[in-house]
Amino acid sequence: MVRVAIVGAGAVGARAARQLLATAAVDEVVVRDTHRAVAEAVVRSLGPGAVAADSAERVAPDADAVLLATPYGHHLDLARDALIREMPVVSVSDDVDDVRALLRLDSRARTCGVPLVVGAGFMPGLTGVLARHGARSFDTLLEIHVAKMGTGGPACARQRHRALGDAGEDWRDGAWVRRPGGSGRELCWFPSPIDAHDCYTGALPDTLLLQSSFAEVERITSRMAATRRDRLTMHVPMLRSPHPEGRAGAVRVELRGVRRGVSTTMVLGAVHPPAVAAGTVAALAITWLLAGRIHEPGAAALAAMVEPTPFLAELGARGLATEVFEGLDAAG
Amino acid sequence: MIQAIRRAALALGAGAAIAAFLRLRGSGGIPPQSGGWRELSGPDMD
Numbered sequence: 001m002v003r004v005a006i007v008g009a010g011a012v013g014a015r016a017a018r019q020l021l022a023t024a025a026v027d028e029v030v031v032r033d034t035h036r037a038v039a040e041a042v043v044r045s046l047g048p049g050a051v052a053a054d055s056a057e058r059v060a061p062d063a064d065a066v067l068l069a070t071p072y073g074h075h076l077d078l079a080r081d082a083l084i085r086e087m088p089v090v091s092v093s094d095d096v097d098d099v100r101a102l103l104r105l106d107s108r109a110r111t112c113g114v115p116l117v118v119g120a121g122f123m124p125g126l127t128g129v130l131a132r133h134g135a136r137s138f139d140t141l142l143e144i145h146v147a148k149m150g151t152g153g154p155a156c157a158r159q160r161h162r163a164l165g166d167a168g169e170d171w172r173d174g175a176w177v178r179r180p181g182g183s184g185r186e187l188c189w190f191p192s193p194i195d196a197h198d199c200y201t202g203a204l205p206d207t208l209l210l211q212s213s214f215a216e217v218e219r220i221t222s223r224m225a226a227t228r229r230d231r232l233t234m235h236v237p238m239l240r241s242p243h244p245e246g247r248a249g250a251v252r253v254e255l256r257g258v259r260r261g262v263s264t265t266m267v268l269g270a271v272h273p274p275a276v277a278a279g280t281v282a283a284l285a286i287t288w289l290l291a292g293r294i295h296e297p298g299a300a301a302l303a304a305m306v307e308p309t310p311f312l313a314e315l316g317a318r319g320l321a322t323e324v325f326e327g328l329d330a331a332g
Numbered sequence: 333m334i335q336a337i338r339r340a341a342l343a344l345g346a347g348a349a350i351a352a353f354l355r356l357r358g359s360g361g362i363p364p365q366s367g368g369w370r371e372l373s374g375p376d377m378d
Binding site for chain 1: 366367368369370371372373376377378
């Protein structure tokens with residue numbers, strides 16, 4: 001029996017659990033949440049094949065793979081627990097400190113002989129895979145700029161608020177450049193119907209993950225869409241409780257480089273409810289782990305661990321379509 | 333007194349001119365003039 005442990009029964013964890021149970025590769029998902037009632041409600045909605053974790057263990061001890069979908073701050077300890085038991089791990093954390101700490105577990109994961117997939121959500125996650133897919137079209141890739149719009153569940157909304165108020169880091173000519181949160185406004189064009197939104201710097205882990213996957217690229221930036229009200233209130237606690245789940249969101253990946261001697265720009269993107277998209281990406285990463293398609297031991301970004309084009313094709317088959325903008329040359 | 337008012341007016345005028353220049357020049361990007369988004373499929377996935 002193939003069993004997957006899911007830690008965190010929020011919007012992303014519940015979606016990933018549903019996706020996993022819909023595949024033939026998984027027989028059982030063991031759902032755990034700090035609020036046991038939430039885990040039990042998710043298990044009831046999932047039906048047969050889902051069980052709520054009932055032990056004191058934070059990670060089900062007999063799972064074949066572990067999905068970490070908790071809010072920020074818990075991923076490092078949970079990943080350590082799983083690695084000790086030699087269980088492969090997928091983390092969807094979009095927190096800079098979490099991601100940095102997880103990447104530092106690389107040698108431990110190698111010693112344990114299992115993969116630790118970091119940043120396997122919408123952004124980070126799908127954005128990195130899109131970047132690797134697009135990078136194939138360039139002879140020399142010079143710049144990667146990613147942006148996102150929208151949030152998933154309440155934990156995602158809180159994390160976004162926190163990230164906007166904190167400084168971010170851009171990768172520029174071989175060095176990290178610190179940028180204040182909420183600065184660096186740039187009008188980013190997402191796929192329809194999201195379209196244009198002002199995007200700003202924030203404490204986003206995408207730059208870190210992309211730099212680890214694209215060491216040769218000169219410039220990497222990440223931004224998130226925000227309104228004037230978001231920027232006005234970014235340094236104070238959230239004034240009201242986040243919505244249960246956000247509406248449609250989008251990600252955008254802009255690649256600049258040289259192809260056949262000509263400077264070229266490529267823009268890729270996707271539109272989807274962020275929690276659903278993150279759950280789909282995480283579930284597919286788990287499926288690939290179980291199938292041995294992610295097998296290299298160590299901690300790395302999702303983009304560094306998967307073959308991007310087949311991964312995107314399978315996401316498309318699961319309803320998460322990706323898009324490319326055509327007409328950039330005509331637009332100048 | 334008149335000298336101070338002139339200086340203040342000059343400073344305000346210079347500030348407004350610089351703000352107008354920056355506003356008009358802008359840095360918010362140019363909307364796409366042609367083309368559009370299409371789904372990745374077929375040859376894109378080879």
